Amino acid sequence: TCRFIRTGDIKSLSRQNESTRVSYNTGGGIRGKSIAIGVSLVIKYKEGSVSAKENRDAEESLFFSKSEQYQEVMELIKDKCPQYLGWAGDKREG
Numbered sequence: 001t002c003r004f005i006r007t008g009d010i011k012s013l014s015r016q017n018e019s020t021r022v023s024y025n026t027g028g029g030i031r032g033k034s035i036a037i038g039v040s041l042v043i044k045y046k047e048g049s050v051s052a053k054e055n056r057d058a059e060e061s062l063f064f065s066k067s068e069q070y071q072e073v074m075e076l077i078k079d080k081c082p083q084y085l086g087w088a089g090d091k092r093e094g
Contacts, residue, residue: 003062009049013077013087015070016040018063038063039070 018040023032040061045052052058064070078084 005043006049006051007081007083009045009051010083010087011044011046013084014042014044016042016061038065039067040064041070041073 016039017036018038019034019036021032021034023030025031040063042059042061044059045055047058051060062073064073081087
């Protein structure tokens with residue numbers, strides 16, 4: 001999949017760890033466990049921007065099943081986008 005993101009519309013970037021809850025029967029009852037499934041790059045858009053109008057919550061996320069994939073993308077963004085320091089947001093846990 002290819003996505004085009006307008007850099008001028010970006011307000012902030014942040015990382016969100018993604019997890020899911022798995023339930024299983026042990027014979028003595030049902031147990032549950034939260035497991036990590038990947039990492040998302042969350043992009044928040046500036047209010048009133050074209051991208052914000054196209055996305056209901058004025059944000060979107062790009063999911064990566066491996067942390068290494070996320071790191072590669074972040075290194076590329078840091079290297080190629082001089083605006084990166086203005087976008088760097090806080091890490092969000094999910």
